Amino acid sequence: MTPEGRLATVVELLEEIAHQARPADLVAGAFLRARRYIGAKDRRAVSDRLWGILRRRARIDWILTECRVEPSPRRRLLADLVLADRTTPEEVGKLCTGGARGLEPLSPQDWALLQQLSGRDLFHHDMPAWVRGEYPEWIEPRLAQAFGETLAAEMGALRDEAPVDLRVNTLKGDREAALAALAAEGLQAQPTPFSPLGLRLPARLALTAQGAFRDGLVEVQDEGSQLLALLTDARAGQAVVDFCAGAGGKTLALAAAMQNKGRLIACDVNQRRAEQATLRLRRAGAHNVTRRILESESDKWVKRHGGSFDRVLVDAPCSGTGTWRRNPDAKWRLTPEGIDHLVELQGKILDSAQRLVRPGGRLVYATCSLLAEEDERQAEAFLARHEDYRLLPVGEIWAATIGGECPCDGPYLRLSPASNNTDGFFAAIMERQGSAV
Structure with a gap:
């Protein structure tokens, strides 16, 4: 896929998620499986952008609203390119060529929006706590009851991507055996600090392709x-x-x-x-x-x-x-x-x-x-x-x-x-x- 094709796919997925009641991971999984022409690297790029926008949604929407623009899947993507990636309006324009499976060319309104977004940060001192923390405004009193003064830190941690945790299946082996099996496949896992059965990987990957997973030695579990x-x-x-x-x-x-x-x-x-x-x-x-x-x-x-x-x-x-x-x-x-x-x-x-x-x-x-x-x-x-x-x-x-x-x-x-x-x-x-x- 071309870079603009990947971005167009992200917009399609955002629209699908917005119109379905099912969780985003189920929607995205079905969407990508139905499009066999999307290769592994393309799927990863699309997924990274998609989940990044979902993690930044409240801030993106707040900034769009400040710019007097109604949030939409396409506008969220354009805003994310500028705010998260620091892509210039001109560079965004080159990604919107209107080609096959690509993004539509920028309209005058799109250009005006990108000019307003250029140079802005994803955080702004005027943002309410619920926007900075990426959670619904109505749930703030309930979360504050649980966390008090640590609420901002906890919500900040919840914004981030979770690590990949594995549990060693002691019916098949011990933690040392699992570490060795993963290392043999080029995966450097670390023992988790609390669980004596846990291993932590530094990044997401397709575990179904790994022998330790296929053989039942490890299972994905937080x-x-x-x-x-x-x-x-x-x-x-x-x-x-x-x-x-x-x-x-x-x-x-x-x-x-x-x-x-x-x-x-x-x-x-x-x-x-x-x-x-x-x-x-x-x-x-x-x-x-x-x-x-x-x-x-x-x-x-x-x-x-x-x-x-x-x-x-x-x-x-x-x-x-x-x-x-x-x-x-x-x-x-x-x-x-x-x-x-x-x-x-x-x-x-x-x-x-x-x-x-x-x-x-x-x-x-x-x-x-x-x-x-x-x-x-x-x-x-x-x-x-x-x-x-x-x-x-x-x-x-x-x-x-x-x-x-x-x-x-x-x-x-x-x-x-x-x-x-x-x-x-x-x-x-x-x-x-x-x-x-």
Whole structure:
């Protein structure tokens, strides 16, 4: 593809994303797969520009509005070329030739806009905090409640691209073996600072082409997610439920922790997500997993198996605010009503899943959210409703499962990009007392 062809493709993709409810990564993946003429280098260039614009959207739109121009996919691209790349208006003009699969020539209005943008910076002292931090204005009070004076630093970290974290699959080898296998393919990974199973790569790459990935020795998994699986403390021979298993990332980690011994049930309400996990389970060599599709969080299967499990992990549906480094478009699809619905759903899921836990067993509630109403307040409300559960301090569980000093203060696990260089994660570990019901 020509440089202008790549840019025209970015505009097409931005338009597709704007008109679809699906996440940007799914839209982009389907779009690029349908256009086989786009080669690997072109895909990478298109993706880099696309995700860069999505990460800079609030600032770009604020500057366009200051220039009295209505933001659009094409104008966002033109602005990004000037603001992020310092491309001159004349150089932009040379990229807009109107050729086949290229950008339309610049109009007089485009030229006027580029002249206004020339020499400007992506940051301006008049920008509100929510614009500088790249998040919706309405969510600022909720984020401030979670972070207080560190809000700007946390949102700054969420603007940046996340590293590529891998989890070593101990069913296939150890971290030293994984480091050696990656190094043999020219990939210099570094051990993650907290997870004893984690490796970090310096940049994104097509892992599906790497032998260590194809052989199941490593899986892509953020370090925070790895820590959550470790803190679940699933052991060989136990009965364990991954209640909201999704595509199976934590299921794989739990199966490895259990050494393929015992019973691991991966539940989800989405048949397609569960089917997607099948290949991952096979590649990882996880043989103790049974997949179960539930009609809802209150499926009759839950009642029939009440009090039967040593560990129940509820990685609940949530706002995903902790994953904005990876999903920068998701923040603009959130609504206050959507979060209220999620909070209600989380409570229902917890109330149902807790029935599965045997006396002395543990219920682990987790989200990839930064919001207190989905995290601490949700856990506190659950404990108030269920007096047969008690909260276990995360520091004690950390020492017993991971070792060393826990990086979190207080009884809960709370990880964030600025503090821990992980996605945002929350977990509450609760133990059931008394007799099963």
